[in-house]
Every structure is written in structure tokens, then in C-alpha cells.
Amino acid sequence: MGQQLHASVVAVTGGMGSGKSSVSAYLCEIGGAQGLNADTICRQLLEPEASGWLAVRQAFGGRFFLPDHSIDRPLLRQVLFADQEFRRELNALLHPLVRKVISGCIAAELERNPPARPRFVVEVPLLYEAHWEHDFSPVVVTYADATTCLRRIMQRDRINEAEAEKGLAAQMPLPHKALLADHVIDNSGPWSDTCLQILHLRELLW
Template sequence: MKKPSRWRRHLVAITGGIASGKSRVTRRLAQAHGLATIDVDQLARELLRPGQAGWLALEGRYGSRFWGAAATLDRSRLRRAIFADPSLRAEIDQLLHPLIREAMLAEVARLNPGGRERILVEVPLLYEAGWADDFSRVIVVWAPEEVCLARLLQRDGVSLAEARAAVAAQMPLREKAARADLLIDNSGPWEATCRQLEKIEKIIENS
């Protein structure tokens, strides 16, 4: 079992389902407090660039199966494959999650060398990866599945079947909500979400 990060008491995780509004909530909280942020999805994308650690891990296990032009990752091909085969998704998670966590903690160390600054970390697969113990608080951003599906269709231009597969591949949002230290309902107007965030901002300030 991995040990929680030594920076735990300074880290606040923001998670939730796909298209629930995690990024917007993260930006709002960061602006309100002048806090540094880490986007774990962006770290994962960097690791999957040609020649980087994640790319090398996939190449070592699967060869060129998921490569497009110039040996770049064909994300659509990979996404279709893992949605169609849960065992493949589990294999790839086992390969990549340790590398992503290592990159996340390296970025924490870079942003917080003195060990005193609070950092907001957007982690879409926090519970799926088993990283909750790395954080002092977990904020879950929630919206009903039908709202997330509509946002996903509009945002990514995918088919309804692809959107449903993306939602189904993650832990049900109700389970994430049940585990949350703090819960944000982002199903309605942004103004309503902001009123909830004002209360959470006070909790973060005083913690």
C-alpha cells in the first residue's frame, strides 16, 4: 500500500464525474484565494507525448497499437479500446497511474518547495486511482448524469453512445458524492454554484 504524500495537509483535491464542471470550480476557487493549481489530466497528456514515460510504458506493453502519425498517441483509438474492454482499461491504469501520481507529487514539490502553500489539484479519477489519502480535503463537483451527458455532447462533439460509455467508465458520481468532504452541486445556473463556493471558500480559508 502506498504512503500518503508528505504534502497531504496542504493539498485540496477537486474531483467529480466527466463534464460535471471540475475545471470551472477549480479556476474559481484558485482565483478567490490566489492559489496554485495542478491539472492532473494535463500531466497525463504530457506523460503520453512521444518518448515520455507514459508513452514508453504503452509502447513497451502494446507496441504501436495506439499510435497515430509520427508515433503520437491516437486518443480516439485508445478511448474506444478501453471503453470496449474493461480489462484493458485496468491494465493501462496500472501502467499509467503510478507515473501520473509521481508527476503530480513532483509538481507539488516544485510549486511548494517550502511546504507551506495550499494547492488545488484537479483529479478526475481520484477515487478510481486510490489517491484520496494524498489530500487533506476532497471537493466533489456533482451534476446529474443527464446534465453531464448534455455538456459532454456539446463540449466534445461525441455521439450519445460515446458519451454514455465515457460516463459509465468512471465510478458513479453518487458514490463519489458520498465520499466527499465537501460537495458542490453544479447542476444549475453558475450563479447558484458560486453561492455554494462562497461557503466553501470560507472553510478553506479557515482550515
Template sequence: MYLIGLTGGIASGKSTVAKRLAFWGAVGIDADQLAREVVEPGTPGLAAIAAEFGDTILLPDGTLNRPALGAIIFSDASRRERLNAITHPAVRRLTRDRVAAAGAADPHVIVVYDVPLLAEAVAGGLVSFDLIVVVHADAVTRIERMVELRGLTREEATHRIAAQASDADRLALADVVIDNDGTLEATLAQVDDLWTRVRADEARMVEETDGTRTP
């Protein structure tokens, strides 16, 4: 199995890159989706969040009121840390399960783990990545995207960027940087080049593992 860690700041365009890699045949695992699963109604995660933040973060149907919770955690770092302490262990367990399942289904699969907090995943020994890809767009571009596409105010968008790792921290981990400040076509061309590299790397790993590589 070949495992790619894919990260980038909010509104950097990670989803675009992940979808293109899936188009070429990669199996995607989305940390944000896993984070939603661990707080579904009836889960220990949601019960713990309600106990910590109060029932006002629940909608009438018992699901999580994400905008209400977001308003709390993106303006208060200590409350954000409390939320992370509840959700991150559950997401880590689920991530390990999904990666293991993908590898069991196909030993030569290329898996893309799309995760905002990749630095934490690396430091915590969550998984061992064969390649780390960072999608990068400058803060001005990302704020504009959040305002235009997500309906946030500039202040809200700025808070969300400040709540994440810095660009410097992310770029320090990168084996490959995808520049997403330009056109969609330019971004997709970079991803296509990346896929060619990954396929070559994966084939080389198979040869080495099988002992078929010529000395």
C-alpha cells in the same frame, strides 16, 4: 500547505471549479495534464502504451492518438486496466513531485489537486488531503454536455460515465459537494463560499502549527 482534492465525474464541471479557485489564488495541479505529460513522445509511458496497444494508437508525428485509444479502453474494461497500470504509477510520482514543489515554494500555499480518480489516490495513500471537494451533476446533464460540447454520441458519453467511479462512491468521500446542475452563477457562488472556508481553515492550521492559538 493546505491541499484540496477536487473530483467529479466526466463533464461534471470540475474545470470550472478549479479555475475559480485559481482565480482566488490557489495553485492548481491537474491530474489530466500530468497524464498527458507522462505519455509525451520519447517517454517510457508512450513506448509502453504502443507496445501494449499497437502502433495504430500513434499519430504520424509520433504523438498519442487519443480518440483511437479512447475507443479501445472505454469499451473494454480489461484494456482500460492495462492502460491504467502503465500510466498511473508515473502520474503518482509526478503528482508527489508537483505537490512537494508547491509546498517548498510557499509553506502556506493552498493547492488544488484536480483528479478524476480521487478515490484511488486516497486508497493508495498518494497524498493526504485537508479537504475533499466533489463537483456533482446528474448523469443526464453530463451526457447532454458531452453530446453538445464534445461532439460525442450518447452511447459514447454513457460508456465514459460507466467507466468511472459511481456518483455514490465519489459522494461518500466528500467533505464538500458543489452542485453544478444549475446556473454558472450558482456554481461560482458555492465556490466562493468554499474559498472563504478554506482560507479560514488554513489560517487556523497556521495558528495551531505556530503555537499562537489562544487555548
């Protein structure tokens, strides 16, 4: 993303249940940055007749569609976690589309205000899995221990431990991501402790 030369674009990644969205939102709030979320963009791309919806329809036929032509998201999620080959195929379809939207948002902001150097915080859950780490500088990993992540996933998605573990297993191990990061926010403990770390991070970034 060549726009980085004229904008500050920070990526926040991590694992399921690590608190990426909370960290990203607070960093945007205290840093005066605009937030972009790859998962939100992906959901928008899967709305009926959107480019992601069309790509899934063309690649997989009617397998993942409900009678009203919307995506059967629970089924898609179930197969995504269970079938590695399908996960690879779907990501190959959707990731370039998401990447294009992110680049377009940054380019549009630069065009609106050319002299400024706008700040962006882009939440990308699968940043390392998609090999996007070189698109952003720096990369921040939100970390939490496995027990904490499992508990949060089970509470948030109302699923059992086996299903939560399956979701975590579909991603790169969080400790590995932490080793690759430029900065790590430990979100295992109280939110007040996390906020202090984010305040310090803001001083390092901007």
C-alpha cells in the same frame, strides 16, 4: 504525499460533464491557489518519448501509434471506454507516473519557499477509482445530475448519447462519489449558483 504536512492540498473530483475544471479554476482564482490537473499531466506524459508514451509503447507495441509516432488518442479513448481490462492495465501504467509528477510539483514549490504553506487545488477525475482519496485532504466532489452531464459531454466532445453514456459508465457513479466526499459542489444549475457555493467552500478551506 507527505508534502501535505507543509502545504494545503485540496483535491477536486467528480464525473465527466460535472464541471470539475470550472470549479477548480474558480477555486484557485478566489483562493490564491495553484492548480494541477491530472488529465493535463497525463496528456503531457503521452507526448512522444515521454515516460507515459514509452510505457504504452512497451506494453502494447504499435497498436495505439500513428505514423508520426504520436499516440492515436481517439483510438486509445475508444478502447479505454469499451474494454475494462485494458482500462485497468493502462491506469496501472499511467497513474503512478501522474502521481509522481503531482508530488514533484508540490515538493518543488515547498523547496522554493520553505516558510510558506502553499495552496494547491489538484483536479483528479479518477481519484476514487485510483484509490488516491487518502493522498488529499479535503476531497471536493463536483456534482451534476445525469441528464446535465450527458448534455455537456455530448456538446463538448461532439459525440452521440450512446458514446457519452459509455464514458460515464466507465467511471464510478457520481452519486457514490458525492457520498464519499468531504465537500460537494452542486453544479447542476446556473454558474452563478455554483460560484456562491465555491465562495462558501473557500471560507471553509482557508
